[in-house]
Structure formats: C-alpha cells, structure tokens
Amino acid sequence: MISFEMPNSIRKTVTLMQTVAENMMRPVSRHFDECEHEIPWDYINFTHEALKAMGGGTLAPSEGNGRPKDPDAPKRPSLAYQRLAYSAEVLSWGDAGLYLCTPAGMLGAAAVQATGTPEQKQRFLSRYRGDKPVFDAMAMTETHAGSEMPSATRTTAIREGDQWVLNGEKIFVTAGRKALVDSPGFVVVWATVDPGAGRAGVKPFVVEAGTPGCSVTKQEHKLGIRASDTVSILLQDCHVPLDNILGSPEVQTKTEEGFKGAMATFDASRPLVAASALGIARAALELLKECLERGGVQLRFGLPRSRMTNLERELADLEALHRSAWLLVLKAAWSADHRRRNTLEAAMAKVRAGEAVVRITQKAVELLGPLGLSQEHLLEKWFRDAKVNDLYEGTGQINRLIVARQLLGYSRRQLS
Amino acid sequence: MYGFEPTDEQRMLVEAVQRFAQKEMRPVAHDADEAGELPPALIEKGWELGLLQASIPEGYGGFGERSAVTGVLAAEELGWGDLSAALAVLAPNAFALPVLAAGTEEQKRQLIPPVIGGEWKPFVAAFVEPDFDFYPGEMRTSAAAQNGGYVLNGVKALVPYAEQAQSFLVFAAQDGRIQAFVVPAGTPGLTIAGREKLLGLQAIPTYRLQLKDVKAEARLGGEQGMLFEPILASSQVALAGLAVGLSRGAFEYARDYAKEREAFGGPIAQKQSIAFTLADMAIEVEAIRLLVWEAAWMLDAARDEAAKAAYLALTGAADMAMMVTDRAVQILGGHGYIREHPVERWMRNARGVASYVGLAMV
Numbered sequence: 084m085i086s087f088e089m090p091n092s093i094r095k096t097v098t099l100m101q102t103v104a105e106n107m108m109r110p111v112s113r114h115f116d117e118c119e120h121e122i123p124w125d126y127i128n129f130t131h132e133a134l135k136a137m138g139g140g141t142l143a144p145s146e147g148n149g150r151p152k153d154p155d156a157p158k159r160p161s162l163a164y165q166r167l168a169y170s171a172e173v174l175s176w177g178d179a180g181l182y183l184c185t186p187a188g189m190l191g192a193a194a195v196q197a198t199g200t201p202e203q204k205q206r207f208l209s210r211y212r213g214d215k216p217v218f219d220a221m222a223m224t225e226t227h228a229g230s231e232m233p234s235a236t237r238t239t240a241i242r243e244g245d246q247w248v249l250n251g252e253k254i255f256v257t258a259g260r261k262a263l264v265d266s267p268g269f270v271v272v273w274a275t276v277d278p279g280a281g282r283a284g285v286k287p288f289v290v291e292a293g294t295p296g297c298s299v300t301k302q303e304h305k306l307g308i309r310a311s312d313t314v315s316i317l318l319q320d321c322h323v324p325l326d327n328i329l330g331s332p333e334v335q336t337k338t339e340e341g342f343k344g345a346m347a348t349f350d351a352s353r354p355l356v357a358a359s360a361l362g363i364a365r366a367a368l369e370l371l372k373e374c375l376e377r378g379g380v381q382l383r384f385g386l387p388r389s390r391m392t393n394l395e396r397e398l399a400d401l402e403a404l405h406r407s408a409w410l411l412v413l414k415a416a417w418s419a420d421h422r423r424r425n426t427l428e429a430a431m432a433k434v435r436a437g438e439a440v441v442r443i444t445q446k447a448v449e450l451l452g453p454l455g456l457s458q459e460h461l462l463e464k465w466f467r468d469a470k471v472n473d474l475y476e477g478t479g480q481i482n483r484l485i486v487a488r489q490l491l492g493y494s495r496r497q498l499s
Numbered sequence: 500m501y502g503f504e505p506t507d508e509q510r511m512l513v514e515a516v517q518r519f520a521q522k523e524m525r526p527v528a529h530d531a532d533e534a535g536e537l538p539p540a541l542i543e544k545g546w547e548l549g550l551l552q553a554s555i556p557e558g559y560g561g562f563g564e565r566s567a568v569t570g571v572l573a574a575e576e577l578g579w580g581d582l583s584a585a586l587a588v589l590a591p592n593a594f595a596l597p598v599l600a601a602g603t604e605e606q607k608r609q610l611i612p613p614v615i616g617g618e619w620k621p622f623v624a625a626f627v628e629p630d631f632d633f634y635p636g637e638m639r640t641s642a643a644a645q646n647g648g649y650v651l652n653g654v655k656a657l658v659p660y661a662e663q664a665q666s667f668l669v670f671a672a673q674d675g676r677i678q679a680f681v682v683p684a685g686t687p688g689l690t691i692a693g694r695e696k697l698l699g700l701q702a703i704p705t706y707r708l709q710l711k712d713v714k715a716e717a718r719l720g721g722e723q724g725m726l727f728e729p730i731l732a733s734s735q736v737a738l739a740g741l742a743v744g745l746s747r748g749a750f751e752y753a754r755d756y757a758k759e760r761e762a763f764g765g766p767i768a769q770k771q772s773i774a775f776t777l778a779d780m781a782i783e784v785e786a787i788r789l790l791v792w793e794a795a796w797m798l799d800a801a802r803d804e805a806a807k808a809a810y811l812a813l814t815g816a817a818d819m820a821m822m823v824t825d826r827a828v829q830i831l832g833g834h835g836y837i838r839e840h841p842v843e844r845w846m847r848n849a850r851g852v853a854s855y856v857g858l859a860m861v
Contacts, residue, residue, distance in 0.1 A: 085509075085568050086502040087796045165501060385810045389632045403790065403815040410789035411782075414503050431782045480775070487774035490781050491758060498769050 090162055097169050103130065104177025109461075112178040115310035116464050120302055122265060123184050123310055131186045131216035164351070164416040168358040172409075175362030179468045180310030182359060186266070187211065189258060191219030193352045194271040194287050198329040198344030207269060207289055218261035218268040222253035222290075222316050223345070229255070230481045233273045233345045234282035238318060240274035240328075247288060247328060249274050249296070249321040257475070259314035260299050263292045270297075270316065273345065276332065286341040287329040296321030307467030346426070353429040353476055354415035357436035360472035361409050364440040367465050368405060371447040372398070374454060397450060401443050408435040430477070430485040437473035437482070444469040503789075509569050512553075516573045519548060520580025520744075528581035531702035532844050537584050545577075545588035546619035551595060554861070560612035565599065567733060567795035570861020571740030575788070578744025582848040583702035585741055589859040590659045591615070593624035594668045596733065596860040597679055601725030606717060610681065613665075621660035625669045625682075625708050626734075626857025629656040635670075635677065635731050635856060640710065642673040642680060642718075649673070649680055651713040659858060661691045661706035668719075669710065670857060677727040680715035688713040699847030700855075730860070732798055732809035737861040739791040739809075739816035742852045743784060746820050749827035749845045750780045757830055773830060780823045787812070787819045795861070813853060820849035 089097075107126050115123050174182040183189070188211055195207045210217045228235035238251025249272060253259075262268035269291045277284035290297050301315040330340050375382065375394065382395055391399070411432040418425035444466040448455035455462055473479045488498050505513060523544050531537045550573050555561025577585035595614045598606055614622045628639055640653025651671050658667070667682045667689075682689060692707035719725045754777055757768035767773045794808035802808075824846040828835035835842045 084502040084504065084506050085572075085792055085796060086500060087793045088500060088800075090500050384807050385636060387632055387634050388814075390634060399811065399814065400818075403811040406793075406811070407786035407790045407815065410793060411786055413501060414789060417501055417503055431785055434778070435782055435786055483775045483778040484771070486778040486782065490754060490777060491768050491774065493769070493774075498771075498774055 090165075093162060093166050093169055096166050097173055099133075100170050100173035101176075103133070104173055108174070108177030108181045112181070112461055112464065113458075115178070115180060116307075119304060119309040120312065122261065122312075123181055126181050127184055127186055127216050134185075134187055135212060161420045164354065164419040165413065167355055168412055168416040171355045171358040172362040172365070172412075175359040176366045177362075178310065179359055179363050179465075180308040182362075183257060183308060183311035184261065186216035186218055189219055190221035190348065190352055191262065191269055191271040191289075194221055194344065194348045195219075195289065195329060197347040197351055198287055198341075200330075203289070203326070203329060210267065213267075216266060218258050218266045220256050220259045220262040220268070220270045221348070222256045222259065222270050222272045224253065224255040226252060226254055230478060233285040233342060236273055236275045236282075236285045237278075238272065238274040239278060240276050240286065240288055242276070242325075242332075243322075245325045246322045247325065249288060249290065249318040249323065251318050252300075253316045253318070254301075255303070255475075256314050256316050258312060259316055260302060260312040263290075263297065263299055263316070267292050271329070272316070272318065273341075274318075282342040283339045284341075285345070286332065287344060288323055289327040289329065290318070290321060290323055291327075294321055294323060306470060307464065308471055349476060350424070350426050350429045351419060353433040353482070354412050354419065354425070356472060356476040357408070357412045357415070357429075357432040360436040360440040360469070361405065361412060363465050363469050363472070364405050364408075364436075364443040367440075367444045367447040367462060367469075368398075368401060370460060370462055371450060374451055374460075394450065397446060401446060404439045405443060408432070408439040411435050427486060427489040430482040430489070433477060434479055434482045434486060437479050440469040440472050503792075505572055509572055512569065513572050513576055516548060516550075516576035517579070519545060520576050524577075524580030524584050528584065528702070529838075529841065529844070531581070531583060533838075535701050536704065537587055537702045541584055542587050542619050545584065548573075548588075550588070551592050552615050554592075554596065555599060555611060555615055559599065559607050560615050565596070567736055567798040567861050568792065570733075571736055571743075571791055571795045574737050574740030574859075574861055575744035575747070578741030579748040580744070581702070582741060582745050582845075582851070583700050585744075586659065586700065586855060586859055587703050588619070589737070590624075591620065591622045592737075592860045593626070593734065593858050594622035594666070597624070597668060597719060597725070597730045600730055600733070601679070601719045603719075603721040606719060606721070610717075621664045622666050623659050623661065623664050623668070624857055625655040625658045625661075625667045627655065627657045627854065629654060629707065636727075638670060638672045638677055640669070640671040642671040642678060642715070644673075645714075649715045649718055651680060651682070651710045651715055653710050655708040655710070657695065657705045657855060657858060658691075658708045659703055659705050661708055662694075662704070667708070669708075669713075669715070673718075673724070676724060677731075678724050679719040679730075681717040681719075682710075682713060682715050686713055686715075698850060699844070700851045701847075728806045729798065729801075731857070732794070732806050733860045734857050735809040735813035736791055736795045736798060737859045738852055738855055739787070739794070739812040740861065741859065742813075742816035742820040742849070743788045743791055745845055745849060745852070746780075746784050746787075746816075746823040749824045749842055749849075750777070750784055752840075752842060752845075753777065753780070753827040753830040756834075767830075776826050776830060780826055783819045783823060787815050790815055813856070817849075817853035820852050821846075824849040 223232045240247045272288045275284040299314045300317045303313040415428035415432040552561045553563035554565040598610045669680045688711045690709040695705045791812045794812040797805035827842045
C-alpha cells in the first residue's frame with residue numbers, strides 16, 4: 084500500500100531525539116565548531132546511556148547485533164532503517180558534527196553488518212551495549228585514490244600463519260581517533276590480499292583498538308563538521324587474527340565478494356548520510372523562515388509565480404526540493420527494511436539530498452544577507468557543514484554514475 | 500506505516516491503463532497532434548477503462564470509491580501515453596468529481612449519472628482564465644445571486660470540447676469565495692469563441708468561453724456553497740501525476756536513444772555528459788513522483804497540509820516536466836527537433852501541464 088503515515092514508534096523516537104538535539108547539541112554547537120579537536124564527551128556519555136536504556140542502537144538493525152531474538156515476535160517488516168534515517172535527520176538538525184560522534188555504530192558497524200558472519204557480528208557489534216561508549220570507523224580512502232576505491236586499494240593484507248599482516252596508509256577516516264584511541268572500538272580496513280587481482284582481491288578487515296602496528300597519524304582541519312574527527316591511519320606490520328577478515332578470504336574473480344560487501348555497506352549507509360544532510364537543510368530552512376517572519380515578511384503559498392515575491396518563490400522551491408529529497412531517503416530506507424536491493428534508491432537519495440542541502444544552506448545564507456554571514460547564527464556553520472554531504476560516501480558525481488549504470492544496465496567497464 | 504507499493508488492485512488497474520497507453524495512445528499521438536484532433540474511438544476506449552466510474556459510489560451510478568492515490572497512479576500511465584488524449588479522457592472528471600465532492604445529495608443524484616452512464620460525453624469544466632497571472636483563488640469571472648438563481652460574467656479559457664459540450668461547470672468568484680455553477684450548453688449569454696491555437700496539446704480542442712449575464716440555476720452545495728480548496732488540490736495532483744508520466748516517457752525515450760546512437764566509437768550513453776543528464780532526469784522524476792504520491796495520500800486522508808502539498812507537487816511537477824523534456828530533446832540533438840521523434844511534442848505539451856489546472860481531476 085502507498086502510505087505516508089508516520090508509525091507511532093518512529094514518532095516517539097523523533098520526539099526523543101528532538102529533545103536531545105535541542106538540549107544537548109544546539110547549546111554546544113558553536114563551541115565544538117570553534118574547538119575543533121576537542122571531544123564532546125558530555126554528548127557522547129549522555130547518548131550512550133540513553134541508547135543503552137533504549138536497548139542499544141547500532142547500524143545493525145536485524146539479528147546478529149548481539150541481542151536475543153524473540154521467536155514469538157510477529158513478522159512485521161522492520162522499521163529499523165527508517166528509524167535510523169529519522170534519528171540521523173533529527174540529530175543532524177541539532178548538529179551534524181556532533182551527530183557523527185554518536186556512539187551507536189557507524190560505518191564500521193555497517194560494514195560488519197553487511198559482510199560479516201553471524202559470529203563476527205556477535206563479536207564486534209555487541210560492544211555497543213557495554214559500560215563505556217564505543218566507536219567504529221571505516222578506512223577505505225588512500226592518499227592516491229578516493230572515488231576509485233576500493234578497486235585501487237594499495238594497502239596489503241598478507242597471511243602469516245593464523246594471522247593477517249596489514250601494511251599501508253588510510254586517510255579521511257571519520258571517527259578514526261575515537262574508534263582507535265578514545266574507546267575500545269574498531270576500524271574496518273579495506274586491504275588487498277592479492278594486488279594483482281584488482282578489486283576481487285580487496286577485503287574488509289577488522290582492526291581493533293590497541294592492535295600493535297596501527298596508529299592514528301594525522302587529524303584533519305576541515306571546512307565543517309569539526310566536532311567529528313577525521314584522521315589518517317598508518318598500518319605497519321599490523322597483525323590481526325585470521326577470522327578478522329569479514330566474509331570469505333578466497334579471491335573470487337567472478338563473485339567479487341569483498342567489493343560487493345563494500346557496495347552493500349554503502350547501500351545501507353547512503354540513505355543515512357542523505358538523511359543527515361536533510362537535517363541540516365531543515366535547520367537552515369526553519370531559521371530562514373523564522374528570521375523572515377521576525378522581519379515582518381509574510382510568506383504566502385499557492386499563488387502563481389508571477390504574483391509571488393522572489394522570497395516566496397525561492398522558499399517554495401526549496402521546500403519542494405527538501406521534501407522530495409526526504410521522500411527518496413524514506414523510500415531507500417524502506418526498501419532496506421524490506422530487504423530489497425536498494426542500490427538505485429540509495430544513490431538517488433544521496434545525490435538529491437547532497438544537492439538539496441548545499442543549495443538550501445547557500446540560499447539561506449544569501450537570502451539573509453549580512454545575517455547569513457554572521458556567526459551570531461549557526462547558519463554560516465550549517466553552510467560549511469552541508470558541503471561534506473556531497474563529498475563523502477561517494478561524491479555527487481560517483482553517485483550519479485551509480486544511478487546511470489543502474490538505469491542503463493551498464494557495467495563499470497561500459498560506463499566510468 | 501510508510502508504504503511505497505501499490506496494492507494488487509491498484510497494480511492491476513495500472514497495468515490495464517499502461518496497456519491502453521501503449522497500444523492505443525502512443526500509436527496515434529503523432530498524427531493526432533498534427534491533425535489537431537483525437538480519434539473518437541481512442542477517447543471511447545479510454546473512457547471504457549472506467550477510471551471515473553470507479554471513483555463514484557454505486558448510489559450515483561458508479562462502482563467504487565474515490566482515491567486520489569489510485570487516481571495519480573492511473574494518471575501517470577495516461578500521461579505517459581499522450582497528454583492530449585489523457586486530458587480528453589479525463590475531461591468529464593473535472594465536471595463529475597467536484598459534484599461528488601461538493602454537491603448536495605440531490606445534485607449528486609441528478610448531475611452525476613448522465614455524465615458517467617454510457618459513452619464518453621463532453622461534460623466539461625470552465626476554470627482557467629486568459630490572464631498571465633491567473634490565480635484559481637481569485638478568479639475574475641464573477642457570480643452574483645439574483646432571483647433565487649445566479650448571474651455569471653467573465654471570460655474562460657482552455658475549455659475543452661466547448662463546441663460539443665452538453666453542460667459546463669463554471670467556476671467563479673462569489674463574495675470572495677470560489678464557487679461552481681452548472682451552466683447547460685445554449686444558455687443565453689454564453690458565447691463560445693473560436694478554437695484556441697496553442698504551443699502544445701494541439702490534439703485536444705479548447706475554446707474561449709464568454710459569459711455575459713449568464714443565468715445559472717444550480718450552485719454546487721446549494722445554500723452553503725462549496726469548499727474550493729480540496730477541489731483545486733485534487734486537480735493539482737491529477738495534473739502532477741500526468742506530468743510524471745509524460746516525463747517518464749521522455750526519459751525512457753532519451754535513454755533508449757542514447758544506448759543506440761553511436762558517436763566517437765560507442766553509444767553516447769557511455770559518455771558521462773549524457774549518462775549524468777539521464778541520471779538527473781530519472782532522479783527528478785522519482786523525487787517528484789513521491790511528492791505527488793504524498794500529496795494524493797494527504798488528500799485521501801483529508802490532512803490540513805494537503806492543499807500546500809498539492810500546490811508544491813504541481814509546481815514541482817511542472818518544473819520537472821519542462822526540465823526532463825528539454826533534456827530529452829537535447830540528448831537527441833538535432834533529431835530531437837524533428838517532429839518524427841516525439842520528444843519535441845512532449846516538450847511543447849510539458850509547458851501546458853500547469854495551465855490546465857481545474858481541467859483534470861482524480
């Protein structure tokens with residue numbers, strides 16, 4: 084059935100998250116933007132306790148997240164991804180950088196969920212319900228290649244007895260410092276077991292905090308989302324246990340399991356990144372309307388364009404852009420909850436949301452003139468936070484490529 | 500619970516309309532556009548799909564329940580087939596559905612059965628006015644109560660099949676509210692001016708209508724009159740649904756062409772410039788489709804936000820249709836400019852979508 088009725092349980096989540104966003108995030112938003120490498124422990128500890136009280140939340144919404152499964156539970160389609168999308172949206176409305184500091188399982192957990200065995204899921208994902216907040220990260224990008232990953236991976240994994248030995252350097256690892264230095268977390272490192280095999284040789288390995296040979300070497304200074312650490316990771320003869328490889332260790336030129344695992348991870352995470360983008364966009368839209376209304380501007384709807392003021396036209400267009408992008412996100416998350424392949428939906432949502440948040444924040448700054456530029460409001464920060472959404476988890480261009488390949492039935496070889 | 504899948508029943512309907520669109524509408528669309536008329540048999544076959552009848556309860560001669568969601572699903576397929584023919588098939592909806600929504604019990608019993616019984620008959624709405632800033636909320640056509648009836652004055656544009664019409668539903672402003680009046684053909688003071696010549700939608704005949712002291716006996720809703728907003732919203736989502744179908748068709752055509760057409764040693768679809776354009780077109784269509792579905796769902800659920808959602812859906816859909824058809828022409832290059840390909844016609848038709856407000860309904 085086609086329906087846009089928000090489930091009650093999601094409504095409750097949204098109300099709760101909204102309280103967190105208003106009280107725990109907005110008041111410290113400016114501070115953590117200005118003090119770039121400071122860790123927001125108050126927010127982290129609070130959300131850790133809150134999530135534990137709610138039963139623990141990770142990017143792993145189904146079985147295998149360490150929670151016992153109720154055999155008598157009615158077989159309803161899951162709401163997990165839809166709920167996560169709403170949570171990402173509301174928390175990013177609060178502060179997108181702080182949202183990325185939520186100790187709830189981010190990209191690393193998503194990779195484990197998408198590619199791990201049930202035992203691995205148990206081993207790596209149960210830690211989120213412990214006493215201390217835990218972080219995870221995904222290490223894919225290398226200095227010489229971003230969009231071309233994981234195919235262009237140079238980091239190597241060589242088997243030595245019952246261990247893998249990893250060597251290489253990863254950059255742009257979101258939350259890498261919190262995952263490796265500040266909590267007993269883990270990083271999923273993509274490395275090749277056979278440099279001659281191309282992308283078929285690329286596999287995900289779990290490297291846990293405290294593993295010798297794995298170190299955080301650099302912390303980036305960024306345009307926005309400054310509350311979230313972005314680091315480089317150096318792997319020097321880093322030994323991990325044999326079964327820290329997610330999925331099968333075989334190099335399968337035909338099935339390319341590791342590569343597909345990376346793609347499946349992105350199918351799961353892209354709608355959430357898109358949701359986060361649209362939280363920032365909503366914040367900007369609301370502030371814009373608030374300032375205009377305070378300035379005595381009346382915003383009318385329903386008129387033909389020729390009778391509207393420029394402000395009214397811009398606002399109507401931005402609202403339609405924002406809402407339609409959100410519906411793409413919702414559909415992509417809904418598809419994931421129904422266990423359908425959502426590569427196309429996820430990439431579409433990501434393209435539209437990335438574009439929407441950039442346009443909306445830039446327009447809001449423009450339309451508010453000197454107020455838009457002023458640090459008196461958070462708008463200028465949101466303008467900076469926004470842009471990353473068109474860059475990470477696949478740039479707008481890469482996601483367009485994915486959409487186009489899906490639509491045209493082309494392989495990577497046919498369209499690159 | 501959110502849901503993005505039509506019911507089985509809706510799916511069957513969509514398939515039936517898609518078959519009609521593919522087998523009946525598409526093959527004649529080019530010639531109909533050139534000739535400036537639609538084959539009567541085509542309209543009749545479209546009418547036999549029973550889309551309007553399925554929206555009307557048994558008590559008034561139909562066999563179903565009105566659903567805007569089902570309506571926009573069907574509209575997408577019709578718009579995919581041919582926008583001119585779609586508007587012709589749906590023209591009586593713009594007469595009957597406002598009666599169903601806002602008529603008194605007596606009006607419904609009296610006015611609906613003649614429209615929906617038997618073959619397609621031009622019962623049509625007179626809604627749009629010939630002004631650059633036409634705004635449905637403030638029509639210039641006026642109505643005034645007089646001797647237990649009403650007197651109408653004004654000019655209407657884009658009235659489909661006015662010359663053959665049996666009766667018009669004329670929308671006019673009365674004391675600041677938009678109301679609808681039943682005006683049978685031949686009523687004194689009613690003049691049908693010449694057929695309009697338009698940029699697009701050339702296969703469906705439309706006319707200017709002049710009303711000079713035209714006396715109308717029936718006003719929808721009788722004493723109390725009617726609530727205009729939901730009727731406007733219903734029309735906005737219907738047109739938006741048609742626009743989604745039109746745009747999907749243009750996207751598919753451009754996609755298939757780009758896979759066939761070779762340049763510099765391979766299909767042009769393998770060039771990022773073309774592939775990215777196609778991706779943007781498809782994203783736009785899917786995003787606006789969801790916006791239209793949501794607006795239709797709000798309408799069915801009688802949500803307060805429905806009016807705004809429907810307005811945004813139609814403005815979004817009109818922009819989408821223009822963007823997608825324009826890029827379809829661009830992807831075909833010079834060939835897109837030649838009338839042998841349908842994309843130039845779709846581009847002309849696309850601009851008309853938003854102007855036909857009030858003349859199609861679901």
